[in-house]
Amino acid sequence: MNDAFGLPNSVLVLGGTSDIARALVRELVGGGAKKIVLAGRDPTGLAAAADEAKEAGAASVATLPFDANDVDRAATVVDSGFSAVGRVDLVVIAVGVLYDDEADERDPTRVARCVTVNFTWPAAALSRVAHHLREQGAGRVVVLSSVAGVRVRRSNYIYGSSKAGLDAYARSLNQALAGSGASVTVVRPGFVRSKMTEGRPKAPLEVTPEAVARAIVKGIENGSEVVWSPSAMRPIFFVLGLLPEPLWRRLPL
């Protein structure tokens, strides 16, 4: 069960090998989370993440392999995750892939894959997660969105639009869950220095996965619907959202 501060005892992470997910699990276990289920694609990465969670003090860590390209199995993966711990206090959706849009926009298969992994699979999984949380009468979902989805820009519009879809879906799901005891927190990180963005040039207001993880825990404690990391992204994107389209298009973003 979640405690008075909203912090969980049991956590299911879908996309458990991502740097943000790993930092978040370390943070949660440090705060008292005991039962962790990590689901991910790469078995080696999963094993490493599991070791890390145990080292941080988790009492039990289970791993669960899945492929986010396989939309038909999304519900099964979620079911396995729930049955591994019984009651799940916190579900983290950290599934995602960053594409190189310049090269990918002419490849329909790669466009479809980006949308599948970033939006279709998480949406299907969230639908099943919501079913379980309604049954439980309690629980929280943290969905990793991105500032890229807040106002989509030319330079990464495939990734950005897939995150925009997920962001809208997750926020609406939160409204749908009103009165069920369950809720959704959407996380919008800026540029995160992680293995996903390896090799990319330094960006303004860059954050570390650890900083994002701390912001998420604070957001959980506050019961926030949306968490921005760094928090300066919120006013920045408020202003960017007001820009007229012709001006937005000319910005070097």
Next chain:
Amino acid sequence: MPRTARAEAGTDTKTAISKNAPPPPASEERTLSGWGRTAPSAARVVTPDDGNGVLASALLAAGPGDGSRKPGVIARGLGRSYGDAAQSAGGVVVDTRNLGRIGQIDPESGDVEVDAGVSLDALLRVGLQSGWFIPVSPGTRQVTVGGAIATDIHGKNHHADGSFCGHVTSVTLDTPTGVHEVGPDADPELFWATAGGMGLTGIITQARVSMRKVETSWMRVDTERHTGIDSLMDGLVRVDGVNRYSVAWVDCAATGSRLGRGILDAGDHATAAELPAKRAADPLAPPRRRGLRVPNLVPPRIMNALTVRAFNEAWFRKGISRAGQIRHLGGFFHPLDAVANWNLLYGRRGFVQYQFVVGDEHRAVIPQAIEMLQQAGAPCTLAVLKRFGPGDPGPLSFPIPGWTLALDLPVGPAGLRPALRRLDDIVAGAGGRVYLAKDARLEPEMFAVMYPRLGAFQAVRRRVDPEGVLQSDLGRRVGICEHAP
């Protein structure tokens, strides 16, 4: 949207309800939280009018489900437990408010048969008409008899009279293995497990309570102002020897040499002869009904370091040492009842109460706790200090001899949660424990250390509830409900 289970069962073609089976009771889906308004969860709520078959009826309300998970059932009274004791996420909550019959008070023994949903307010109003008062009174009258037993409440007279269940002679308990009539002499093991068992041994439907004879509804009270914690604690030890009731309010905002300064109240029921002339006409006058309510719109964060300091300073100055005042028992026992829904003052994120007890030899933990919270930047709005006498045999009953401190703490300061975790270590290390009726954040490992007789409690549970039907969010969180999903 509230839906009735009856309508649901009617439309579900997979439900095989035989024609002879009783229909499921009306129920509604509700989000519930404790008095501290933290960690809400949703459950199906049934409000029976009769204590007979209450558990079976609650299970019917749960519906057939998909068989993957048993719905946890728990009783709820007036919702004054601060944390998640009277809620069961995804399960069924039995609201006992309509179980409200009060029997005749035996004029010789003062024993009275009452339904579980009777509030202490209702019971003492009826009792005072013939000169009987409740044997143990907490800081509010707005708790039910069922809740008082399930949390084995204590009052300002614990050092003299023990806790509530010491004055209960029998309990009717509806369990998954049938209805049990238990008492200190009838299945004492189940009776004492129920005393402080947080509702996890069954649904209490009735109880027999021994009332206390009083001549008046007034108290003779001595007040002392103490400028530091040592003097305050010594004062409590001194007055406990000669007074049935005692309690101290502590100013948690004061620091340095004034750390733990406070106001000590001690007294006993006033005799008719002690009443001044203007009171003597109606010596058993009942408490006034509450008039004040907190408005719906409370500005955020009004409970902050500044307001807390100002309030505590004012309260300290208001307490002037004087002996032999005559005060009404309502104001003496139940100051919190002056404002009906004062918990709303803590805003959206609510508050936690941390109440712990440590033995006499560990009295240093009291100032240490106050100092730790100050250093963590967590303001404490209200702190109450009291001494406990011997505990009763209940394996999960809270009181043990020594010092108990209750701290009201607004949720918000980042340092609060880690500070309370450190405080758990100190309290457990001193052989002490925290009170489950107030708890909303204790972790299972720590709970097992603080309540070493958990195993004995669970053995009783396995006997009366082998499938673990009785569950609450608290029971799952601290690990009382083993194997609970």
